[in-house]
Amino acid sequence: MYFVFIDEAGTPGYKKGKTPDGYFTLAGMIVKGENILKLERELQRHKLDYGLPPQEEFKWGSKYSSVGWSYDEYANFREGVFQIIENLAETIIGVVLDKGESYKKNYINDHCDLYQQALYLMMERINMWYEDTGVIAAPTIFVIDSRKNNKEADLDEKLAKSFRGALRTGTYYHQGFPWFSHSPFFSTSEESTGLQLADYCAGPIQQYFSTGKDEWYQKMRGKIRKSPGGKVSGYGIKTFPGRPTIQL
Template sequence: MHLLFVDESGTPPPPDKTDSQPHFVLGGIIVPEEVWPKLTSDLNRAKARHGVVGEIKWRYFSPARGGKPHSLSHLTDDEKGLLRTELFEAVAKYRSVRVIAAVVDTAAAYRHWPSLKSDDDLYHLAFKQLSERFQYFLQDLERISGQSTRGLIVSDNRNNDQDSRLKEFHQSLLAGGSFTSGYANLVEGLFIAASHHSPGTQFADLVAGAIFRSEFRGDSRFYDQIAASVRRGPNGQVAGYGLVYIPKK
């Protein structure tokens, strides 16, 4: 069994708000079931070393400028940088862990697909692309190993209505149709997990943040630490395999 943990960096906007939210990334980290407890232990040890109590979010690593206290408020900027490096090193050290993401240009996506009418539609499109790459990853493993390989998706919670609509959308993907991939390797049902209870979605949030910063801020320092874990094609290509651009570049 492989687990895909999903979280986003940035917010998918409605069609009339793309100027304020021109991009977002839906990031995912694929973790084999036997690695999941090890990665969880790595997170807990790193938090203990730095005296962190509570969940870790990408935005908490921003330089301190006042505001509401959070789990990293007591750390200096240098200490935050060290903690983030330790967490990305934990991802990179497991060769079986893979990173995938949907990288969305919001205004271009709405222009390219006139059928997209809402922020939910845009999020669902990114989720579909991400889930398809997870299915392709499982198919590749099954073909190489000759053994049945199953997968389960765990998504960070948003709000109750959004979560309910995403669950329905996920079920429609599994049911199949003329415009969807087959999902023969996925276990039915989408799990929604509050990030403060889910180490996996906390790692997904970090992955999404690193990719967002690399793609849209020209800062690849953090992406470079996990680049070797990004899913690649047979010739080493990332685009279309580990990073899916919406719409295609």
């Protein structure tokens, strides 16, 4: 059994009256079921080593000054998180949507449509990774960072319906996904170690696309899915629409 933990960076929507711009990133971290408890224990131990409560989330974008760290301590903490991912995750897959170009598509009209498109591309790449590695008949459970809020309490259910629809009808490149769970599970990142680590996968990708700064992206690049020749673009990171404008 495999678990896919999916977190986002950036926002899929845009303010009314404004032109959509920037990027929206989904990152999926694939973990074998037998490694889930190890994942939890390693991250909890790592937090304790840095004086953090083991059950408390420290996000990719959290300010290190908020916990009294120096930048070096902050960088070392991040390095340790990446080492946990390196040791216990199978691979990382990213999907990056150019919001300005995506919203020009006639089938992307709001943030739900944009997120759905990113999720479909993620599902395809995960299925392709199975084909790469020869994984057969491996039940796969998706755990997605909850999107619902006080204004839109049905966001998770809308996404679940889209997910189930893709299972029934397939997507452009895949006829179906027979080993994916019937419906994804939604959780807050505070309650899921896997989602907390997926946050550290999405953050560096979004940072690289948005700012061109690739220090942290390069540190996790080795874990991203690649072609047999080592190519990341289109394999481990799918950009939409079109090809990336940066070197992956």
